[in-house]
Amino acid sequence: DAMVIQNPRYQVTQFGKPVTLSCSQTLNHNVMYWYQQKSSQAPKLLFHYYDKDFNNEADTPDNFQSRRPNTSFCFLDIRSPGLGDAAMYLCATSKGAGGYNEQFFGPGTRLTVL
Amino acid sequence: DAKTTQPNSMESNEEEPVHLPCNHSTISGTDYIHWYRQLPSQGPEYVIHGLTSNVNNRMASLAIAEDRKSSTLILHRATLRDAAVYYCIPQNTGNQFYFGTGTSLTVIP
Numbered sequence: 001d002a003m004v005i006q007n008p009r010y011q012v013t014q015f016g017k018p019v020t021l022s023c024s025q026t027l028n029h030n031v032m033y034w035y036q037q038k039s040s041q042a043p044k045l046l047f048h049y050y051d052k053d054f055n056n057e058a059d060t061p062d063n064f065q066s067r068r069p070n071t072s073f074c075f076l077d078i079r080s081p082g083l084g085d086a087a088m089y090l091c092a093t094s095k096g097a098g099g100y101n102e103q104f105f106g107p108g109t110r111l112t113v114l
Numbered sequence: 115d116a117k118t119t120q121p122n123s124m125e126s127n128e129e130e131p132v133h134l135p136c137n138h139s140t141i142s143g144t145d146y147i148h149w150y151r152q153l154p155s156q157g158p159e160y161v162i163h164g165l166t167s168n169v170n171n172r173m174a175s176l177a178i179a180e181d182r183k184s185s186t187l188i189l190h191r192a193t194l195r196d197a198a199v200y201y202c203i204p205q206n207t208g209n210q211f212y213f214g215t216g217t218s219l220t221v222i223p
Contacts, residue, residue, distance in 0.1 A: 043211075043213050045210055099146040100146050
């Protein structure tokens with residue numbers, strides 16, 4: 001089945017140690033998104049790619065970066081994780097950027113910062 | 115971005131219909147209204163979306179007010195598997211999703 005895959009499902013890192021989360025999709029969708037979801041909160045959009053065009057949300061910290069080397073893969077890099085970055089990180093895709101496009105979410109990666 | 119207002123929580127008895135309201139009074143004329151739900155420890159899952167007309171699919175129905183300032187997600191027969199947080203999301207042409215606080219639905223056996 002076509003899907004959005006996130007690896008790993010659980011990631012533990014140390015304070016200040018760079019970490020990379022990965023997302024892949026078999027849907028051949030043009031748009032990929034990264035969301036951060038802290039405990040008991042709603043998902044918050046960090047950034048998205050339309051094809052190779054990167055779109056950062058205004059309030060996304062510089063500590064968060066992203067790469068999309070090809071259509072199928074997208075990475076979230078956290079350069080110096082702090083305790084406040086512990087969260088579930090969700091990857092999503094959509095076929096296009098029009099408002100009628102639904103988003104397909106992966107299962108998420110739960111990040112713990114020690 | 116359109117702001118949404120949803121009840122923090124709702125309860126329903128199993129096998130009964132559930133009406134989940136959403137107020138989006140600042141919605142623009144081209145925003146689609148999306149509904150997603152999120153089960154514990156899972157990513158959000160698409161439920162339904164529409165623009166102006168009421169919509170039905172195998173999961174739910176979406177009733178959109180004539181002035182589009184509110185909508186209601188209808189689950190026709192709630193099951194225990196429908197217990198989740200339900201998000202109403204006006205979707206602009208940039209396709210960015212800005213989630214509100216959502217409604218936590220409890221289904222009582």
